[in-house]
Amino acid sequence: METLQAILTRRSIRSFTDEPVSEEQIHRIIEAGMYAPSANNHQPWHFIVINEREQLNKIPVFHPYAKMVNKAPLVIAVCGDTRLEAAEGYLALDCGAAVQNMMLAAHSLGIGSCWLGVYPRKQRMEAVTELLELPRHILPIALIVLGIPRELKSTPKRFRPDRVYSNRWPYPEPETGRL
Amino acid sequence: METLQAILTRRSIRSFTDEPVSEEQIHRIIEAGMYAPSANNHQPWHFIVINEREQLNKIPVFHPYAKMVNKAPLVIAVCGDTRLEAAEGYLALDCGAAVQNMMLAAHSLGIGSCWLGVYPRKQRMEAVTELLELPRHILPIALIVLGIPRELKSTPKRFRPDRVYSNRWPYPEPETGRL
Numbered sequence: 001m002e003t004l005q006a007i008l009t010r011r012s013i014r015s016f017t018d019e020p021v022s023e024e025q026i027h028r029i030i031e032a033g034m035y036a037p038s039a040n041n042h043q044p045w046h047f048i049v050i051n052e053r054e055q056l057n058k059i060p061v062f063h064p065y066a067k068m069v070n071k072a073p074l075v076i077a078v079c080g081d082t083r084l085e086a087a088e089g090y091l092a093l094d095c096g097a098a099v100q101n102m103m104l105a106a107h108s109l110g111i112g113s114c115w116l117g118v119y120p121r122k123q124r125m126e127a128v129t130e131l132l133e134l135p136r137h138i139l140p141i142a143l144i145v146l147g148i149p150r151e152l153k154s155t156p157k158r159f160r161p162d163r164v165y166s167n168r169w170p171y172p173e174p175e176t177g178r179l
Numbered sequence: 180m181e182t183l184q185a186i187l188t189r190r191s192i193r194s195f196t197d198e199p200v201s202e203e204q205i206h207r208i209i210e211a212g213m214y215a216p217s218a219n220n221h222q223p224w225h226f227i228v229i230n231e232r233e234q235l236n237k238i239p240v241f242h243p244y245a246k247m248v249n250k251a252p253l254v255i256a257v258c259g260d261t262r263l264e265a266a267e268g269y270l271a272l273d274c275g276a277a278v279q280n281m282m283l284a285a286h287s288l289g290i291g292s293c294w295l296g297v298y299p300r301k302q303r304m305e306a307v308t309e310l311l312e313l314p315r316h317i318l319p320i321a322l323i324v325l326g327i328p329r330e331l332k333s334t335p336k337r338f339r340p341d342r343v344y345s346n347r348w349p350y351p352e353p354e355t356g357r358l
Binding site: 012094100101117133160164169 | 206312
């Protein structure tokens, strides 16, 4: 799939068929994550492939937007390592870029994905830490639900010219209300 | 350019020709940023296109890794709006995903890019805030330097099998030293 097309047509997918995601596909998705840029090229990430049904089914118990995981074949947890990158802000940015690479790679392979927010919500971070038995220096940043899409979603209009400025912030200040 | 190819071959580009980046290309790059996912779909971002030479040349004065901006035609500042997303961790993740979309879109259009870290470094954030006259609720997150590449970079091996785990963190703990 062409890059701009992948970027513009990727949507959050929350309904999946029973088909599995192959080892080869999982490899390519994680590889894409590892090719994200990172501050000082520290590559401060770890990836935990969750495909045991018992582990998967524990996720919706603590995460309010994870009901679809009960019927998804796969979740990949993206974690940040505070020993490799001490600045949490950089950890979040680096992992955000990695997650986006992974979602685009998945989409280009015909695999749907949905990003479940974990960091910086303390309660969810604690629950993922317990589920995945993470040591204290590893921060769970995001859970990516993956599977073959059972839904087709159209492409919304998301370009907002009112969010683009030239050389400096405009005054008087623009209205930037919620969508 | 094919999506996986774009992901695997994108590199930080720090040397540019004198050719300009067109309005149409700038539009497509920013549009790609706006198609990133965001927590609760708040789309909490703003984009400032910096192409005045005087503004550009002020950037290397305060940013230690920005020398190439003196010879780059364009920088896009990605900013997060704390009124649209109160959780700074989500702002960073959302903007990280947007920046990655923009860098991939640029690469697929034949445009090189380099991510200059701003958030969470207080001193750089203050300097960008002053340069761009940002109000207090707008956080400068990243500067993306853009231009037609004058350098060709090969694709490194970045896949690390030792960063991938199955269903839970492995014990005894693996060695995860710096690269």
